[in-house]
Amino acid sequence: MEKFDTFTGLVAPMDRANVDTDAIIPKQFLKSIKRSGFGQNLFDEWRYWDHGEPGMDAAQRQPNPDFVLNQPRYRGVQILLARANFGCGSSREHAPWALQDYGFRVIIAPSFADIFFNNCFKIGLLPIILDTSALDRLFDAAKSTEGYRLTVDLQQQTVTTPYNESFTFEIDTFRKHCLLNGLDEVGLTLQHAEKIKQFEINRHNEQPWLF
Amino acid sequence: MQTLYDKLWNQHVVHIESDDPSSMALIYIDRHLVHEVTSPQAFESLKLAGRKPWRLNSILAVADHNVPTTDRSQGIHDPISRLQVDTLDQNCDELGITEFKMNDLRQGIVHVIGPEQGATLPGMTVVCGDSHTSTHGAFGCLAFGIGTSEVEHVLATQCLLMKKSKSMRISVEGRLGLGVAAKDIALAIIGEIGTAGGTGYAIEFSGNAIRALSMEGRMTLCNMAIEAGARAGMVAVDDTTIDYIKGRPFAPQGELWDRAAAYWRTLHSDDGAVFDRTVSLDAAHIKPQVTWGTSPEMVTTIDSVVPDPALENDDVKRHDMQQALNYMGLQANTPIAQISIDKVFIGSCTNSRIEDLRAAAQVAKGKHIAANIKLALVVPGSGLVKKQAEQEGLDRVFRAAGFEWREPGCSMCLAMNDDRLLPGERCASTSNRNFEGRQGPGGRTHLVSPAMAAAAAIAGHFVDVRKLDT
Numbered sequence: 030m031e032k033f034d035t036f037t038g039l040v041a042p043m044d045r046a047n048v049d050t051d052a053i054i055p056k057q058f059l060k061s062i063k064r065s066g067f068g069q070n071l072f073d074e075w076r077y078w079d080h081g082e083p084g085m086d087a088a089q090r091q092p093n094p095d096f097v098l099n100q101p102r103y104r105g106v107q108i109l110l111a112r113a114n115f116g117c118g119s120s121r122e123h124a125p126w127a128l129q130d131y132g133f134r135v136i137i138a139p140s141f142a143d144i145f146f147n148n149c150f151k152i153g154l155l156p157i158i159l160d161t162s163a164l165d166r167l168f169d170a171a172k173s174t175e176g177y178r179l180t181v182d183l184q185q186q187t188v189t190t191p192y193n194e195s196f197t198f199e200i201d202t203f204r205k206h207c208l209l210n211g212l213d214e215v216g217l218t219l220q221h222a223e224k225i226k227q228f229e230i231n232r233h234n235e236q237p238w239l240f
Numbered sequence: 241m242q243t244l245y246d247k248l249w250n251q252h253v254v255h256i257e258s259d260d261p262s263s264m265a266l267i268y269i270d271r272h273l274v275h276e277v278t279s280p281q282a283f284e285s286l287k288l289a290g291r292k293p294w295r296l297n298s299i300l301a302v303a304d305h306n307v308p309t310t311d312r313s314q315g316i317h318d319p320i321s322r323l324q325v326d327t328l329d330q331n332c333d334e335l336g337i338t339e340f341k342m343n344d345l346r347q348g349i350v351h352v353i354g355p356e357q358g359a360t361l362p363g364m365t366v367v368c369g370d371s372h373t374s375t376h377g378a379f380g381c382l383a384f385g386i387g388t389s390e391v392e393h394v395l396a397t398q399c400l401l402m403k404k405s406k407s408m409r410i411s412v413e414g415r416l417g418l419g420v421a422a423k424d425i426a427l428a429i430i431g432e433i434g435t436a437g438g439t440g441y442a443i444e445f446s447g448n449a450i451r452a453l454s455m456e457g458r459m460t461l462c463n464m465a466i467e468a469g470a471r472a473g474m475v476a477v478d479d480t481t482i483d484y485i486k487g488r489p490f491a492p493q494g495e496l497w498d499r500a501a502a503y504w505r506t507l508h509s510d511d512g513a514v515f516d517r518t519v520s521l522d523a524a525h526i527k528p529q530v531t532w533g534t535s536p537e538m539v540t541t542i543d544s545v546v547p548d549p550a551l552e553n554d555d556v557k558r559h560d561m562q563q564a565l566n567y568m569g570l571q572a573n574t575p576i577a578q579i580s581i582d583k584v585f586i587g588s589c590t591n592s593r594i595e596d597l598r599a600a601a602q603v604a605k606g607k608h609i610a611a612n613i614k615l616a617l618v619v620p621g622s623g624l625v626k627k628q629a630e631q632e633g634l635d636r637v638f639r640a641a642g643f644e645w646r647e648p649g650c651s652m653c654l655a656m657n658d659d660r661l662l663p664g665e666r667c668a669s670t671s672n673r674n675f676e677g678r679q680g681p682g683g684r685t686h687l688v689s690p691a692m693a694a695a696a697a698i699a700g701h702f703v704d705v706r707k708l709d710t
Contacts, residue, residue: 045563046556047435047535051675056656060306060320062280062327064388074677083320112556114436117469117535118673119654120371121278122387143439143471144371144385147402151389201403203257203264214389215289218397221255221266225399228254228268229295238492238500239270239364240297 030153032211037180038107038134041097042171048111049118050145054127057082067123068130072098098131102175110167111138115156116145125149135181137188139164150204151214155181157188157198183209243513244476245407245442247506248382252365254399266399270364271376274301274337274391275350276328277656278369282392283331293335294398300359301332301339304349305656309619309646312342321657348622348648351375351589355459356622358488362477362504367394372589372672374465377474378458379481380507382442384471405471406440406516409509411447414523419706421599422457423591423670423689425449425521426464427529431539433519438470441517444509445475449523455484456595463590467536467672476508530576530702531674531687533564538674540576542692542704548572567676568684569664577702579686582665584609584616584697585679586643586690588653591670592621594628596690600670601634603694603705609642610700616643617659619651643697655680668696 058070060083073081076099078091092099098106109128115138116124125148128136136149137157149156159167170190171177180189183205189195207214218225233240242250255266279301286293293299306321316322325342332339340346346353351372354360366376366383369391376383390400410429430437443465450458458475465473475481482501485491492500527541538561540547549561549572565572570579586592586600597620609616618638620626626648629635635645652659653671661667661683670693671678674685688696695705 044556044559046560047537049535049673049675051654051673051678055677055681056654059277059656060318060324062284062324064281064284074681080681114439114469117435118371118675120369120373120385120387122281122369122389125387140436140439142436142469143405144387144466148387148389151387201264203401214401215291215393215396218266218393218399218401221399222397224255225266225268225294225397229398232268236363236500236503238496239361 030211030213033153033155033183033208035180035182035184036107036134037178039103039105040108040110040171040177040179041103041106042110042168043097044112044168046112047114047117050116050121050124051118053116053124054121055081059121059123064126065130067127068132071127071131072096105132107132108135108137108179108181109133110164110171111136113138113140115141117142120144122148122151125152125154129154137164137167150208153208153211155183155208157181159188159196159198163196241510241513243407243509243515244380244444244474244507245382246513248363248365249404251363252382261404264401264403267365267402268399269367269394270298271354271359271366272299272394273350273354273366273368273373274299275305275368275370276303276324277305278388279331279391280324280327282388282395285392286395291396293337293395296336298398299337300354301328301337302347302350302353303328303342305650305654307342307649308657309649309651309659312647345623345627348625349589349592349650351463352592352621352625355379355455356488356624358485358491361485361491362481362507367400371466372463374471374473375459375463375589377462377465377472378455380474380477380504382472382474385466405442408438408441408443408470408517408519409515410443410445410519410521412445412449412521412523413447414449416449416523416526417706419691420526420528421689421691422453422460424526424529426461427531427536427539427687428521428526430464430468430536431529432521433468435467435535435537436469438465438468441470442472442474443468443470445473446509450475451478454595455480456593459593460590464672477504528689528692528705530692532568532570532576533561534567534674534676535564536672536674536687538564539687542576542702544576546570546572546574546576577704579666580612580701581668581686581696582612582614583661583667584613584693585652585667585669585671586617586693587619587621587651588671589621589650590672591690592619592625594625596670597625597629597634600690600694601637603691603708604641604643604698605637607641607698609697612700613697616697617646617652618643619646620648622648641698652679654678668693668702
């Protein structure tokens with residue numbers, strides 16, 4: 030996993046609640062056995078007029094010009110503003126993969142679905158929770174200002190506007206540490222291998238029917 | 241005084257970073273269920289890192305999302321689906337993982353076969369790269385969906401790093417009316433607390449209406465916990481749980497059975513245990529439910545009408561409602577019972593077990609699907625459910641009524657195989673998600689119980705199953 034550094038990125042607003050992972054990456058693209066290449070089908074059913082299937086040439090597709098990410102002003106976007114319960118539904122990690130592959134590094138919403146939220150951290154995509162009133166202001170600014178950018182500082186846990194207004198966000202210490210250092214969780218857990226083995230021996234003795 | 245969730249959690253903590261109960265803990269995983277869609281990248285990463293699965297006998301694998309529900313003798317014709325299923329077969333063969341392959345009688349939807357085999361046992365932690373893993377909580381275990389990175393993490397370490405959730409008790413007291421099913425309880429709860437109501441919580445379902453449910457009903461309810469936002473749903477162990485497990489292939493036997501059953505009986509919340517949130521519903525007031533929109537919380541009762549966005553005060557909600565009505569091709573204030581449908585799907589990890597099929601067959605018996613129904617599918621949850629249904633003659637009831645009787649799999653719940661809606665088609669479905677495009681691009685899904693789906697197939701439109709003479 031890459032280290033998460035402070036950055037300033039272009040912002041796009043996705044103004045609807047309960048955006049589910051089926052919408053983020055439709056099921057036909059889940060047939061891939063790879064981790065990469067999902068970005069071109071991010072929000073496929075909203076983004077294109079024609080129906081997408083794996084292996085189609087994106088250049089031959091018919092983009093829906095009304096879809097927010099298809100507007101030229103959001104080309105190169107890195108930060109997504111979203112509404113409540115973003116990422117609900119299926120546990121597919123393909124959803125954060127698709128967002129990251131498209132170029133997103135941060136999603137800011139008033140709330141996220143649990144599994145999606147958790148999946149994001151595993152790949153270095155940062156989900157930030159801000160309260161609804163802060164988001165309302167960011168939505169207004171992003172819509173009304175072309176080229177609107179925010180600065181995300183994970184170390185300081187702040188999101189800062191071009192006018193130096195800062196919003197602070199909460200993040201679990203362990204997750205922050207992993208993101209800042211780009212750490213592999215499996216490797217970290219295996220440092221506890223002896224403890225896991227001992228736990229397993231005890232469990233085997235107490236509940237042998239589980240083994 | 242502990243909640244059931246506290247007991248399950250405490251049993252599995254291998255390591256915790258600090259005394260603060262909200263800090264990250266390493267949790268031991270007893271059962272890892274694997275399917276073809278969310279595992280290939282995990283197996284690949286495991287291999288690239290030169291690692292092996294930590295405990296092979298904790299894993300049970302099956303292909304369910306991509307498998308055809310029609311004749312399987314020629315294999316899978318879609319090359320991309322076939323590659324994904326072949327990849328699972330290869331990974332399992334190579335590593336020595338137990339897998340029920342496509343033509344095995346025991347093959348089926350992962351959340352149906354776990355319990356059916358006794359591979360899901362009380363007191364376990366059960367994970368799977370699938371959000372509907374919450375289903376298994378019906379057995380008094382801690383079961384939740386995970387992403388592919390976590391699938392790899394469990395394969396490599398038998399553990400997961402996680403934070404303890406808050407606890408919610410949803411208590412349903414009283415007697416369910418005739419024709420009202422576990423699915424209606426689940427949808428009524430989601431209608432009450434919303435699809436994000438359970439976010440950050442583990443939900444325990446309790447009350448005498450829950451205790452009166454069969455294991456199939458409890459599984460339907462826990463299955464939909466994720467649709468209420470909760471990663472895990474659970475029900476305390478009682479005689480119903482223990483009777484269901486006894487004699488199943490992976491369940492303990494003899495002296496071990498007695499020891500296990502004695503322990504399992506301790507898996508309930510203690511009297512006076514404190515929950516972070518409590519919700520109560522009166523079972524007698526729950527009516528058959530039908531969703532009208534594109535989120536499971538957009539739900540109402542069969543005797544009601546499509547709601548009017550103009551009456552909603554919240555701007556974002558009003559906009560979402562209008563968007564949902566546009567997508568669904570519905571007008572505000574249309575009576576639900578006047579909505580006619582094109583297709584019917586009876587199946588999915590929510591409602592494809594024997595009891596679900598019996599409930600649907602009882603409604604369909606001696607009747608025929610309406611002329612406007614283009615397709616009515618019955619997809620059993622597993623090969624064993626199918627076999628049992630055939631022994632009971634349910635397949636003949638369905639076929640005589642004009643339904644198609646298929647091979648087991650996820651099928652039209654998410655339309656990864658050939659079973660899907662065409663743009664604009666409207667479906668009465670026993671599945672769990674009515675999201676845009678879920679059952680096929682442009683498809684319109686209404687979530688209902690198995691009896692309500694069968695009744696809609698016969699009538700050609702939604703109809704109150706309580707008012708049928710069967």
